[in-house]
Amino acid sequence: MKTNNYKPVALSNVIYAFCLLFVTLFLSCDKDNDEKGGYFELTDSVSELEASAQGTSETYTFRSSGNWKIEALRKETWVKISPAEGTGDGTFTLTVARNITPEDRSVVLTFMVDGRLQSNVFKIEQKSSTSNGEEKDPYLMLDDLTSLEIPETGVTSRHTIRSTGAWKVELSDQEADWVTIEPMEGTGDTPVVLTVGKNSGAARSVSLNFYLDDVLQANSLPINQAEASAILNEDFNWLTYGSPIFYTTGGETRIDNWTIEEKARGWTTSPSADKITSTYARQGFVKLGKTNYGSDFISPKLSAVQGTQNLLVKFKAVPYMTEGGAKDDTRLYVNVIGPGTVSVSEFTIDNWPDYNADPTCTLIWTAAGTERSFVITGSTAETQIRFLGGALDLRGLEPLNKNRIFLDDIVVTVQE
Secondary structure (H helix, E strand, O other), X not given: OOOOOOOOHHHHHHHHHHHHHHHHHHHHHOHHHHHHOOOEEEHHHOOEEEEOOOOEEEEEXXXXXXXXXXXXOOOOOOEEEEOOEEEOOEEEEEEEOOOOOOOOXXXXXXXXXXXXXXXXXXXXXXXXXXXXXXXXXXXXEEOOOOOEEEOOOOEEEEXXXXXXXXXXXXXXXXXXXXXXXXXXXEEOOEEEEEEEOOOOOOOEEEEEEEEEOOEEEEEEEEEEEOOOOOOEEEOOOOOEOOOOOOOOOOOOEEHHHOOHHHHOOOOEOOOOHHHOOOEEEOEOOEEEXXXXXXOEEEOOOOOOOOOOEEEEEEEEEEEOEOOOOOEOOOEEEEEEEOOOEEOOOEXXXXXXXXXOOOXXXXXXXXXXXXXXXXXXXXXXXXXXXXXXXXXXXXXXXXXXXXXXXXXXXXXXXXXX
């Protein structure tokens, strides 16, 4: 729980003035070195931001000769810098949170270029929540936070809802059951407990919406949780062959014709009947099979597995359909090479693309039903995952002699 301790204004100003004087003297002594070490120049030579108690967000344009970094003279949670570092010319945004304290506050930003402190500084000053004894402006927030960044392991933390009236909170996504906050309504400043569960998949986000006296407030609190540390996380964005449109086969490239760097990633295939290879690269995804021949796709060894572990495998798959609507067979088999047992060995891939609604074949990858999953029990660092479209030999099985499947976004994490 964050506690704000307020010191007398006079003492605070003395300390602040001393710190600013120290930085100014240091910068002036190092002026010659700074001139040799590059530059960081804000457009129109702006050097300060004056914010009201309500807070603000401002974006600034600058020029820089190298690798730059922006830092506050002292760490403050009420100021957010985004981005705080980078290279060359660009912009950055300063977000100043609402000031609910009875004191004015300020902070100084400094700039580094290629490791050298620059001579210019930027001052941020914000008014207090009260002015000449007047009542505070209405507000509602969780502490003075502008966002929450949660690790994959989850967290249970105590906070304070700060409010000038009756309040309630709700999640922007009612199905985000991985976040809870108790209580969810009250009056005035109220302690609350926020619980975020462990994440075993991709990064995820939800926003906490605030209602003050039954009125939805403009400020919301993003809650972002980091993705799980994946044993394997493959999006195939390094494959850039052919077309993203499924029925357009021109330019797709067989796995044995991939570059040395692409082959070095460790994905392999088994020759089909008569030593036919029919696993292809497309625009950020893989195609299994061709007419008369199926194919498989085999992952690298899961070398990040420690000892013996159970794994959750998530993947996206789409079946093949011609431009005219003719459909392939829909069988996809999964198994492992090496130690381990799969919980599901066969999937029916029947989430057919709609070429009228999705002519570029991009929406289908995020559609409900495209992602599937299974569990591997007893895997080790020697385990490999194998996806097989139908069968290696489909000859003589008309009209089911085509079983083409598209694969993408294969993510393997440790099962809870």
